[in-house]
Amino acid sequence: MSTQLDLPEHLAKTRNGEPVTLLEAISEALYEEMIRDERVFLLGEDIGVYGGAFKVTRGFLERFGPDRVIDTPIAEGGFTGAAAGAAHMGLRPVVEIQFMDFVSPAYDVITNYIATSHYRGAGPLPLVIRGPVGGGNRGGPFHSQNVEMAFFHTPGLKIVYPSTAYDAKGLLKAAIRDDDPVIFEEHKGLYRAPQLREVLPDEDYVVPLGVARTVREGTDVTIVTYGAMVHRSVEAAEELERADGVSVEILDLRTLLPMDDEAIVASVKKTGKLLVVHEDTRTGGIAGEIAMRVSEAAFEWLDGPMLRVTAIDAPVPYSGSLEDYFLPRTGDIVEAARYLAAY
Amino acid sequence: MTRDPGRSRRSSGLPRSAVPFAGPERGPGTNGAGSADHASGDGHAPEAVEPPSPRVLLAALWTSRAADERLAALHDEGRLPLLPSRPPLHEGGVVAAAHAIRIRDDGSGDVLAPTRRAAGALLLLGTDLETFFREHLAERTGSLHGPLAELHRVDFERGLFAPVAPLGVAVEVMAGITLAFRLNGEGRVGVVFDSDRASSTGSWHEGLVFAAARRCPLVVVVERGPADPAFPRPRDTRLEHFGAKGAAYGTPASSVDGADVLAATAALRAAVEGARAGGGVHLVEIRYGMDEGEPDPVVRLRAALLEEGASAEELDSIEQEARRRVDEAAERALAGQTGTGAAPSTARLYAGAGAPAGTDRWAAARASRPTRDRS
Numbered sequence: 185m186s187t188q189l190d191l192p193e194h195l196a197k198t199r200n201g202e203p204v205t206l207l208e209a210i211s212e213a214l215y216e217e218m219i220r221d222e223r224v225f226l227l228g229e230d231i232g233v234y235g236g237a238f239k240v241t242r243g244f245l246e247r248f249g250p251d252r253v254i255d256t257p258i259a260e261g262g263f264t265g266a267a268a269g270a271a272h273m274g275l276r277p278v279v280e281i282q283f284m285d286f287v288s289p290a291y292d293v294i295t296n297y298i299a300t301s302h303y304r305g306a307g308p309l310p311l312v313i314r315g316p317v318g319g320g321n322r323g324g325p326f327h328s329q330n331v332e333m334a335f336f337h338t339p340g341l342k343i344v345y346p347s348t349a350y351d352a353k354g355l356l357k358a359a360i361r362d363d364d365p366v367i368f369e370e371h372k373g374l375y376r377a378p379q380l381r382e383v384l385p386d387e388d389y390v391v392p393l394g395v396a397r398t399v400r401e402g403t404d405v406t407i408v409t410y411g412a413m414v415h416r417s418v419e420a421a422e423e424l425e426r427a428d429g430v431s432v433e434i435l436d437l438r439t440l441l442p443m444d445d446e447a448i449v450a451s452v453k454k455t456g457k458l459l460v461v462h463e464d465t466r467t468g469g470i471a472g473e474i475a476m477r478v479s480e481a482a483f484e485w486l487d488g489p490m491l492r493v494t495a496i497d498a499p500v501p502y503s504g505s506l507e508d509y510f511l512p513r514t515g516d517i518v519e520a521a522r523y524l525a526a527y
Numbered sequence: 528m529t530r531d532p533g534r535s536r537r538s539s540g541l542p543r544s545a546v547p548f549a550g551p552e553r554g555p556g557t558n559g560a561g562s563a564d565h566a567s568g569d570g571h572a573p574e575a576v577e578p579p580s581p582r583v584l585l586a587a588l589w590t591s592r593a594a595d596e597r598l599a600a601l602h603d604e605g606r607l608p609l610l611p612s613r614p615p616l617h618e619g620g621v622v623a624a625a626h627a628i629r630i631r632d633d634g635s636g637d638v639l640a641p642t643r644r645a646a647g648a649l650l651l652l653g654t655d656l657e658t659f660f661r662e663h664l665a666e667r668t669g670s671l672h673g674p675l676a677e678l679h680r681v682d683f684e685r686g687l688f689a690p691v692a693p694l695g696v697a698v699e700v701m702a703g704i705t706l707a708f709r710l711n712g713e714g715r716v717g718v719v720f721d722s723d724r725a726s727s728t729g730s731w732h733e734g735l736v737f738a739a740a741r742r743c744p745l746v747v748v749v750e751r752g753p754a755d756p757a758f759p760r761p762r763d764t765r766l767e768h769f770g771a772k773g774a775a776y777g778t779p780a781s782s783v784d785g786a787d788v789l790a791a792t793a794a795l796r797a798a799v800e801g802a803r804a805g806g807g808v809h810l811v812e813i814r815y816g817m818d819e820g821e822p823d824p825v826v827r828l829r830a831a832l833l834e835e836g837a838s839a840e841e842l843d844s845i846e847q848e849a850r851r852r853v854d855e856a857a858e859r860a861l862a863g864q865t866g867t868g869a870a871p872s873t874a875r876l877y878a879g880a881g882a883p884a885g886t887d888r889w890a891a892a893r894a895s896r897p898t899r900d901r902s
């Protein structure tokens with residue numbers, strides 16, 4: 185698609201056949217969608233003149249103007265609610281929460297209003313709420329949280345959490361084109377990770393919501409994960425194969441809600457062992473829900489306990505050494521998967 | 528920017544041919560009588576809605592009140608599952624607002640966001656009386672299959688935004704609805720009602736901050752009544768008038784006695800046209816029972832009309848006609864009632880094909896327990 189577009193140089197890497205980071209993939213998705221559909225517009229704090237805290241929208245104001253790249257007051261509830269109103273009137277807003285930790289002031293309007301809107305008879309509500317999440321950047325408790333489980337329990341929302349540049353671009357396009365409200369989480373540790381740079385297809389592609397991706401095929405243990413933990417799980421799987429000869433299958437959920445039960449169950453039936461890995465904290469984490477679904481659908485196929493590797497139940501620490509201890513480590517995954525494989 | 532024509536023209540399931548009681552001015556192509564009001568999608572503000580005659584306002588007040596009284600009677604008879612808890616004598620605000628805005632039934636008019644105080648909103652925006660009662664009775668053919676429909680019903684075609692229980696959220700969402708009006712150059716206006724106490728919420732504040740900063744064509748109405756002795760409340764503000772809050776947002780503001788429906792209509796018409804002309808957010812405080820003089824808007828308007836030379840017989844006939852139509856509609860709705868409620872459903876949870884995978888997992892697991900072939 186981008187070959188036909190008038191793109192600023194920093195957003196023309198895909199057109200030029202150059203690799204892009206996950207952040208650049210997100211910028212490309214937004215830019216291309218705004219060209220493709222003039223109903224798409226952006227709201228957020230400092231996304232216009234400043235280009236956003238992470239520069240996702242750098243150059244957008246110049247191309248699309250202040251009516252489509254709206255610098256908002258610091259009032260997450262206000263501008264998220266306003267986005268819902270604009271969606272009612274046929275526009276397709278994309279809200280940037282500067283750090284997803286700050287989505288909490290909008291929790292009321294998201295859960296009480298936006299998520300219930302279609303059910304209450306107000307019609308589809310095409311709205312994307314996106315922003316950076318995740319730890320490992322020494323951001324402390326206010327700039328490092330994963331927010332998926334704050335919304336996972338609310339019927340009416342969809343939740344997306346990509347782990348690669350390809351998926352980020354395709355999933356964001358799919359989210360913008362979807363008629364339901366979508367929470368879109370972007371791990372800031374992956375934004376500019378050099379190892380994630382990849383050359384994307386120079387075409388208008390989408391990655392469908394609700395479909396998991398098999399990252400790695402295996403026969404002994406299934407790891408279900410998403411976001412930054414996909415890459416840590418791959419490291420663990422490689423070590424297990426090298427050191428133990430254990431074959432690990434990894435499933436990247438990509439979309440948490442709706443969840444791809446079919447893919448999870450199929451993998452568990454193949455390996456008989458399930459390990460869920462998530463960066464979010466342990467209690468009330470998504471691992472509990474996944475384990476319950478597997479118990480309901482594939483209990484007979486299990487050959488061991490369902491286990492989880494997660495962050496510990498604490499606020500994200502400021503201290504670097506404590507944060508490293510707090511977050512799931514590759515060694516933790518290796519240990520849990522090794523235990524399962526031998527069970 | 529353009530809007531998706533299909534998006535804002537959803538059907539509520541209510542009859543489009545409904546003819547309302549004598550009510551606000553309606554434009555050509557709508558469901559009522561014609562007026563000087565013109566649709567505009569070209570960015571030019573249309574002419575203002577013609578001022579309503581006092582007799583039209585009186586008919587609207589009587590119809591709203593008669594409908595409220597009939598609902599209360601149905602509740603006393605055990606035929607209405609829930610009774611809308613509306614403070615008495617509060618019809619003035621919504622009657623005034625409905626006569627200040629452009630009303631259409633094709634999704635091109637202004638949008639009104641009432642509160643639970645505003646029973647008349649459904650009627651004033653074009654719902655016929657029988658449908659109004661069916662909605663309240665939770666009749667199966669009601670659009671939501673549940674009681675108190677005016678608390679939950681959305682009908683953007685007619686410009687009705689359903690009240691939202693979390694206070695202040697309606698201001699946030701209406702800020703975006705009117706942002707879309709401005710971005711699309713439609714010359715449309717939104718009017719959102721909330722209570723005085725709602726103006727203490729962060730949502731109310733954030734919605735107003737956003738709307739004021741973006742100069743959205745939005746009128747924010749604060750309805751204020753004296754404290755109900757049954758619900759002693761702490762003092763919400765040091766301000767004498769809530770309209771003074773407008774200064775904090777840089778918006779024009781006014782304050783008016785809701786019992787004087789002529790004054791309330793004039794204040795709202797000025798605010799609506801100011802917003803339509805590009806003046807951004809306007810704040811209007813409507814006070815109930817806090818001023819000297821007659822607190823009942825019906826009694827007050829009737830007295831004013833009598834003073835102008837109207838005959839008591841003529842004004843009585845307006846009341847009688849309103850009550851007759853309300854009673855007949857209520858009887859028709861009761862006669863057609865076939866039951867209450869509907870089967871639980873997740874069908875409208877998501878757009879498109881319905882509930883996503885996983886929603887029915889538990890039922891599926893119970894229905895057919897999967898068994899592994901261990902051979």
